[in-house]
Amino acid sequence: MTEEQDHGRRTAAHGSRIDAYVDRYAARATGMVASEIRALFAVASRPEVVSLAGGMPYVTALPLDAVGEIVADLVAHRGTVALQYGSAQGDLHLREHICEVMREEGIDAGPDDVVVTVGSQQALDLITRVFIDPGDVVLAEGPSYVGALGTFAAYQASVVHVAMDDEGLDPAALAETIDTLSRQGRRIKFLYTVPTFQNPAGVTLSAPRRRQVLEICRRAGVLVVEDNPYGLLGFDGEPMRALRADDADGVVYLGSFSKTLAPGFRVGWALAPHAVRDKLVLALESAVLSHSTFTQLTVGQYLATQPWREQIKHFRELYRERRDTLLGAMEALMPPGCVWTRPAGGFFVWVTLPDGLDAKAILPRAVAERVAFVPGTGFFADGSGRRNMRLSYCYPEPERIREGVRRLAGVIQQEVVMRDTFGTGSAPAHAGVDTPGPDLA
Amino acid sequence: MTEEQDHGRRTAAHGSRIDAYVDRYAARATGMVASEIRALFAVASRPEVVSLAGGMPYVTALPLDAVGEIVADLVAHRGTVALQYGSAQGDLHLREHICEVMREEGIDAGPDDVVVTVGSQQALDLITRVFIDPGDVVLAEGPSYVGALGTFAAYQASVVHVAMDDEGLDPAALAETIDTLSRQGRRIKFLYTVPTFQNPAGVTLSAPRRRQVLEICRRAGVLVVEDNPYGLLGFDGEPMRALRADDADGVVYLGSFSKTLAPGFRVGWALAPHAVRDKLVLALESAVLSHSTFTQLTVGQYLATQPWREQIKHFRELYRERRDTLLGAMEALMPPGCVWTRPAGGFFVWVTLPDGLDAKAILPRAVAERVAFVPGTGFFADGSGRRNMRLSYCYPEPERIREGVRRLAGVIQQEVVMRDTFGTGSAPAHAGVDTPGPDLA
Numbered sequence: 018m019t020e021e022q023d024h025g026r027r028t029a030a031h032g033s034r035i036d037a038y039v040d041r042y043a044a045r046a047t048g049m050v051a052s053e054i055r056a057l058f059a060v061a062s063r064p065e066v067v068s069l070a071g072g073m074p075y076v077t078a079l080p081l082d083a084v085g086e087i088v089a090d091l092v093a094h095r096g097t098v099a100l101q102y103g104s105a106q107g108d109l110h111l112r113e114h115i116c117e118v119m120r121e122e123g124i125d126a127g128p129d130d131v132v133v134t135v136g137s138q139q140a141l142d143l144i145t146r147v148f149i150d151p152g153d154v155v156l157a158e159g160p161s162y163v164g165a166l167g168t169f170a171a172y173q174a175s176v177v178h179v180a181m182d183d184e185g186l187d188p189a190a191l192a193e194t195i196d197t198l199s200r201q202g203r204r205i206k207f208l209y210t211v212p213t214f215q216n217p218a219g220v221t222l223s224a225p226r227r228r229q230v231l232e233i234c235r236r237a238g239v240l241v242v243e244d245n246p247y248g249l250l251g252f253d254g255e256p257m258r259a260l261r262a263d264d265a266d267g268v269v270y271l272g273s274f275s276k277t278l279a280p281g282f283r284v285g286w287a288l289a290p291h292a293v294r295d296k297l298v299l300a301l302e303s304a305v306l307s308h309s310t311f312t313q314l315t316v317g318q319y320l321a322t323q324p325w326r327e328q329i330k331h332f333r334e335l336y337r338e339r340r341d342t343l344l345g346a347m348e349a350l351m352p353p354g355c356v357w358t359r360p361a362g363g364f365f366v367w368v369t370l371p372d373g374l375d376a377k378a379i380l381p382r383a384v385a386e387r388v389a390f391v392p393g394t395g396f397f398a399d400g401s402g403r404r405n406m407r408l409s410y411c412y413p414e415p416e417r418i419r420e421g422v423r424r425l426a427g428v429i430q431q432e433v434v435m436r437d438t439f440g441t442g443s444a445p446a447h448a449g450v451d452t453p454g455p456d457l458a
Numbered sequence: 459m460t461e462e463q464d465h466g467r468r469t470a471a472h473g474s475r476i477d478a479y480v481d482r483y484a485a486r487a488t489g490m491v492a493s494e495i496r497a498l499f500a501v502a503s504r505p506e507v508v509s510l511a512g513g514m515p516y517v518t519a520l521p522l523d524a525v526g527e528i529v530a531d532l533v534a535h536r537g538t539v540a541l542q543y544g545s546a547q548g549d550l551h552l553r554e555h556i557c558e559v560m561r562e563e564g565i566d567a568g569p570d571d572v573v574v575t576v577g578s579q580q581a582l583d584l585i586t587r588v589f590i591d592p593g594d595v596v597l598a599e600g601p602s603y604v605g606a607l608g609t610f611a612a613y614q615a616s617v618v619h620v621a622m623d624d625e626g627l628d629p630a631a632l633a634e635t636i637d638t639l640s641r642q643g644r645r646i647k648f649l650y651t652v653p654t655f656q657n658p659a660g661v662t663l664s665a666p667r668r669r670q671v672l673e674i675c676r677r678a679g680v681l682v683v684e685d686n687p688y689g690l691l692g693f694d695g696e697p698m699r700a701l702r703a704d705d706a707d708g709v710v711y712l713g714s715f716s717k718t719l720a721p722g723f724r725v726g727w728a729l730a731p732h733a734v735r736d737k738l739v740l741a742l743e744s745a746v747l748s749h750s751t752f753t754q755l756t757v758g759q760y761l762a763t764q765p766w767r768e769q770i771k772h773f774r775e776l777y778r779e780r781r782d783t784l785l786g787a788m789e790a791l792m793p794p795g796c797v798w799t800r801p802a803g804g805f806f807v808w809v810t811l812p813d814g815l816d817a818k819a820i821l822p823r824a825v826a827e828r829v830a831f832v833p834g835t836g837f838f839a840d841g842s843g844r845r846n847m848r849l850s851y852c853y854p855e856p857e858r859i860r861e862g863v864r865r866l867a868g869v870i871q872q873e874v875v876m877r878d879t880f881g882t883g884s885a886p887a888h889a890g891v892d893t894p895g896p897d898l899a
Binding site: 035038043045074079085096099101136146148149150153172266275282292295311454 | 476486518522529530532579588707716723750753
């Protein structure tokens with residue numbers, strides 16, 4: 018049985034067996050349900066389907082020989098350390114290298130304030146665990162990273178979206194939202210933002226807006242959670258200065274090696290004010306005891322011995338070519354009435370379909386035509402995003418990207434014809450978690 | 459700066475800086491505080507101290523050459539898979555091997571019902587996340603694994619301890635506790651138990667009691683969470699039959715490779731009824747997206763190619779010798795009035811001190827005399843355990859174990875003299891998380 022069949026079987030079985038525990042779950046577990054369209058993403062991982070859904074980095078571009086030498090050397094020379102438990106905060110030498118990586122974005126920090134996490138997803142989980150009581154407000158861009166919304170939901174946060182445009186989060190909308198919520202007596206715990214090459218919108222918060230956002234949050238006493246997995250993957254000029262670079266006390270910064278090295282090690286981190294860092298370490302301990310020493314030492318050794326800046330440059334060039342390919346093909350092929358963002362880095366383009374179309378309803382037809390995307394509704398906590406889809410250009414080779422856009426444009430064109438004929442496109446699908454799993458994300 | 463100095467500095471700094479976020483944490487975070495004695499465990503990791511505190515397996519006994527070949531081969535031949543995201547449920551082939559491992563304890567299960575987790579600690583975290591609303595009751599042996607109590611506290615569960623003796627959990631006490639709580643209208647979500655070679659008590663639930671415990675829980679509709687990291691590390695005869703082997707619907711089984719292979723990979727698992735498994739997978743996704751593909755494939759390959767049963771036998775013989783050494787030295791040296799358990803497997807001995815002594819208060823003096831243990835209070839949610847300590851024999855070599863017991867016996871003897879002279883021993887220490895971190899556990 019392949020992993021795909023297994024996945025398909027699982028999803029198909031869902032709902033068909035009786036759940037003896039249905040009355041006993043925690044309140045937070047009620048939303049933990051996969052939607053019917055999840056099965057589609059398993060289909061979408063077949064080789065004949067062009068997946069513009071996935072956010073998987075192109076790890077084929079990595080120097081596998083060097084990585085192989087590092088892991089063999091690690092077991093041979095530091096095996097009894099690498100295979101043992103580590104501290105909950107994470108390996109000190111890795112944390113020192115992480116500080117070096119963050120200096121590329123203007124951050125001046127010491128290893129004592131860094132916590133190594135199981136991908137930056139775990140950092141998100143822990144920061145939410147430490148701050149959120151049920152009903153507390155998290156501010157987030159609309160649209161926002163689906164994995165973050167899943168975590169916020171798991172802690173029963175109330176997510177309030179703040180509008181964004183081509184320059185990122187709108188400071189005026191942010192100030193107004195904070196003002197309104199404060200008047201209503203709501204407890205705003207933090208602003209969650211992906212300021213650079215945002216997932217899913219592909220836009221970047223401009224420098225003047227960065228100052229404004231920090232100032233607004235500082236005045237309102239709202240912590241900023243800056244999630245920055247793509248910051249070093251910009252296509253033009255120097256990296257943007259991180260929000261954290263200009264506010265050490267008001268920002269928790271989340272970083273990751275999943276996109277600049279490899280997701281298979283699951284090494285991310287949080288940089289937090291000292292007292293918050295203490296809480297994160299204890300929360301991590303209760304969640305997983307400690308992260309894998311083996312993968313931490315591997316990543317530390319990679320950073321210590323390999324030309325990692327050159328490798329990131331290689332990734333940047335590779336992804337820039339793919340972005341250009343995607344945007345060029347869309348320009349040439351997409352039906353009138355479609356609009357989309359033009360990312361200056363990262364992995365994603367955000368598409369708005371013509372009025373009357375429903376991206377989630379279109380997905381089954383698209384998969385039948387051998388192309389996949391992620392519908393926009395997954396990136397909102399409030400049911401918005403029906404006319405949106407996220408396209409990613411990080412994984413497929415350029416030729417495949419062109420073919421994928423050709424197929425997708427054809428499907429959308431048919432939907433436009435249906436709408437013009439019947440007044441509506443495909444019927445909407447059911448509710449639930451309607452994004453692919455991590456291996457197909 | 460060494461890891462130890464770093465840890466010491468962190469602990470010393472705790473409380474001395476002002477926490478700007480003190481009013482903003484979630485209710486669950488209020489208990490996330492390290493006690494003063496945590497700093498002692500950093501000291502206790504110095505080479506001159508004999509640590510009987512740690513639960514670290516003796517990974518020096520592993521075939522490092524074979525592990526080195528496996529990881530190098532993995533990167534060379536399956537690098538682009540091993541370095542990529544994986545499914546949230548975990549690698550299918552690893553799950554198949556996990557089923558083979560569980561068959562050693564009489565469990566008949568398929569890979570579809572297994573979820574791979576970041577150590578079994580994460581399985582504990584996820585099962586608590588899925589079932590526990592604040593105030594819900596978790597039944598647990600008294601004493602109970604400190605890491606589980608930390609997780610239950612993080613989800614604001616109300617832990618109710620059930621008495622145990624040399625045959626493990628007392629079924630009559632269990633039935634009575636359930637009865638009392640039910641009459642009070644309390645919601646009991648599950649029984650958490652380490653039935654085999656319990657941490658910290660070192661005792662094992664007898665076969666007749668296993669049937670009784672299952673029957674009592676089945677009748678009361680209480681889920682059993684069976685945590686079994688030590689089950690294959692028995693010193694006499696065949697492995698005990700797992701609770702899960704006789705009840706597929708009423709038991710969630712947690713397993714781990716941390717003690718039978720190596721903790722540095724952080725690979726554990728949960729085996730759960732189908733509907734619960736679905737929830738666990740989605741909870742895992744929101745917590746960490748997916749576990750490290752790299753470490754999962756490494757463990758899978760180890761199980762597929764190495765004589766893992768022989769390796770576990772080697773561990774068993776090694777730990778049996780150390781247990782014999784510890785028990786022999788205690789018999790010879792411990793002052794009258796001390797009593798302790800005699801484990802038939804696993805890592806731990808549970809000591810009860812003479813009346814009037816306080817193990818937590820004794821710890822600083824013991825560390826000054828270059829021996830460390832874990833005070834009993836950490837293993838209770840209700841403040842019990844003052845007269846108890848946990849001693850572990852897994853990590854130090856036999857000669858060091860003997861020397862450690864000699865030092866410890868001397869410290870306890872002095873405390874007895876103090877008690878007889880002044881009516882009390884050393885003064886009790888402060889509250890908080892008073893167990894060592896994972897690297898020193």
